Amino acid sequence: MKNRFLLAFLFLTIFAFGQKTTFKIKYSEQLAVFVFLQNLSENYPDNVFKTEFQKSKYNTDKYKNVISKFEQLRIDYSYRFEEFPYGSKKTMQTEDILKKNLIETGNLGSFKIRSVGIIPNKTLIDLAESISEFTPIYNELIYNPNKEKFEKQLEEITKYSNEHQIENYFNTGLVFYNSSWDNAIPFEIAFYPLPNSKGFTAQAFCNNFISAIQTDLKSYKDLFSVMLHETYHIIYDEQSLEVKTQIDTYFKENKSKCSNYAYQLMNEVLATALGNGYVYGQLDGKMDTYDWYNKKYINLMAKQIYPLVKEYIDEKKPMDKNFIDNYIQAYEVNFPNWINELDNIMTYRYVISENEKDFDVINKMFRYRSRTQYEDQITETSIEKMQETPLTKVIIISKNNSQKLKLIKSKFMELKKWQFKADKEFAEKILLDDKSQLIVINQKESTIESLIKTIK
Template sequence: MRNKLLVLLLLLTTFSFAQKTTFKIKYSEPLAVFIFLQNLSENYPENVFKTEFQKSKYNTDYYKNIISKFDKLTIDYSYRFEEFPYGSKKGVQTEDLLKKNLIETENINEFKLRSNGIIPNKTLSDLAQCISDFTPIYNELIYNPNKEKFEKQLEEIIKYSTEHQIENYFEMGLLFYNSNWDNAIPFNIAFYPLPNSKGFTAQAFCNNFISAIQTDLKSYKVLFSVMLHETFHIIYDEESLEVKTEIDSYFRESKSKYSNYAYQIMNEALATSLGNGYVFEQLDGKIDTQDWYNKKYINLIAKQIYPLVKEYIDQKKSIDKNFIDNYIKIYEVNFPNWINELDNIMTYRYVISENEKDFTTINQMFRYRSRTEYEDQITESSIEKMQKTPLTKVIIISKNNTEKLKLVKSKFPALKNWQFKADKEFAEKIFLEDKSQLIIVNQKNSTLETLFKLIK
């Protein structure tokens, strides 16, 4: 009966429109079990899935060994699209491809066939076995107790999506971003239940959006505005090389010293302004007066650029040089101090240190990060590699201080007249010609946290 219902739901959720992308909303059991296993890992914080498992009869050494085996599988490899401007296109993550295949296949054998070649065969076989072993456990502990509520929710979500023509916002995003999408490729949306929770999760990748929804969720406007926020990241990512190169040139050629950090935050700012701003307003009938994003910088810039974004949407215009110039100006006029605030500029960082513990410390000090690179050798080549990126550049020197400081000075023209005392601790911030900040930390005995407090 359950399988028949799911087939019926799948049929109901395929709504095609002429020349438009097809949206499919479904429940994916294999994906749900995969995420269930991830949440049972010792590396994951306490969560509702872990709570249900720990108090169940399955909390035994036998099943904990399966969880441990799953946890040790290496499934996340990646590669970049090197021809695109740095940071403008997300690299491929094999874990995303595996989740995509879990959603788009009907059983584990089909998943293995589809996923062959993405990760080593032994790893794939072990992963599939772990999912198979935990499928009945997931159903007993999570799905079946919430089945009635969840399947009713799924019907309501499908109805809401149809009534509000959610796919139109996808088309709007394609036009705004001047992006590309092959209409033969459907956009798959997979939901799964999240019991005893006050919120929902959201993630988008490839041609998929996935979300765990609380079983008492009643209002879907926030859910769909967040869903489209994440979807707009995909649309931005799918801009052509030509479009991305043009946008990159607009920022690079800008005379504003704020252009680099305005560029770094743009992807998140636009997705927030479009999804949490425009889409929410259309669904609710009025603009959301609460925060649109839980990070100050993104929330404030997204709201500030909203009139500009809305103007382009209303006029059915794509991002162009005029848009970028106005966007940079908004950043410059309204947030002139942001390029000096560590909480902002350390979101996009390239750190070189010969003490690997520093990377952990930096991550603890600046937990929110959008783009990061780490290098454990201070050499001419590592500095040159760093210089090719627009990220905030952090060099931490804790040994061979005189030699390393001389090397750093020789590699940055902005340091031509810079004077230092290698036997003294310091932390300094210098604005570079590429409009990024360079932070140099000379460490002797003080902690990294103490030295960072010296930065003005």
């Protein structure tokens, strides 16, 4: 799978053992207009939707005010599944549920009824009004000019899915991940046109997959390998509490110093090995010789572990302790220095700093991030909360340095013999017993960026 196509978000499908999978490929006008409005927001980068709007007759104060009002709506709340091992199950997002409801309802009235209680009623009403006002604009600028090509694509995509029995690859994932799904739940795929583009987008949630597809897309193996990649994230996410607890235990009991960071990487590595390796190879008749993912750690590890993944697929075996141990060993033998590379370990980070501007600096330095937490107080409580996670632990001290350094030393038993000079600037990295890295930055005059760059 060529990395230019890979935008990895979450995706869901359905498989029924011994029965035909329920696939519903469709166009959702409501969802398309919602995404259109998102792309018109001021904080979104330049894109084809924004370009078409800005050169149109609708680029007036009236409609700019609607966009601004839409942009300020708070629609994204979240909740965690606390009983699962940390990071093993995706946090639920209310925006995903709203998009699901846009896809699965035929009009905005039904959408509002189904969505009552998810977000405040006033916000829900304003959201529906924004979509209603921009529906004719979207149709005039985007959908109607591309309608003929797009509707033909929908027919071709449906035919491709049926002819290649895409649902069988979902079953492959269920067996490999030792997971399950209820065949009574339909799987709805919503596409919408993406004119003047060289790639497609992909996002998935709940029991829905959405994708903006370029109007001249011909290679559906690329599209479906990305779909299955995202499917495997969901299958992994839907493992039972028992299975996830077993996997978590296998990693924690493994003696390798690389086991924690191998664990953090695994979800994306396996989805890539299965979707962009196995599925693409099956659909194309040969393995993809290009990068499978546009992040080197994921790409290289997915290719490294692929023979073992393929062996388990061929033998219809679920991932087990033997698989986990071999996966960790492959990481340690082939990429032993990765646990010291900031571009890798800062993908999963917990940062404590009493200067909130430091968070922006770190976000700019390490843009790619999978799991992050931030805390603006250096206290016993905040450090203890940090210690409960397997993430890379970054503590930045810029005031009351001596006092805060003593606190940190007292909270980490690995720092019992640690010697520091509070009046000297430094940035040190220490591998903790939980096999996560602790980075302590003592700042005086230098910038955080320059201090981070001194870390060996």
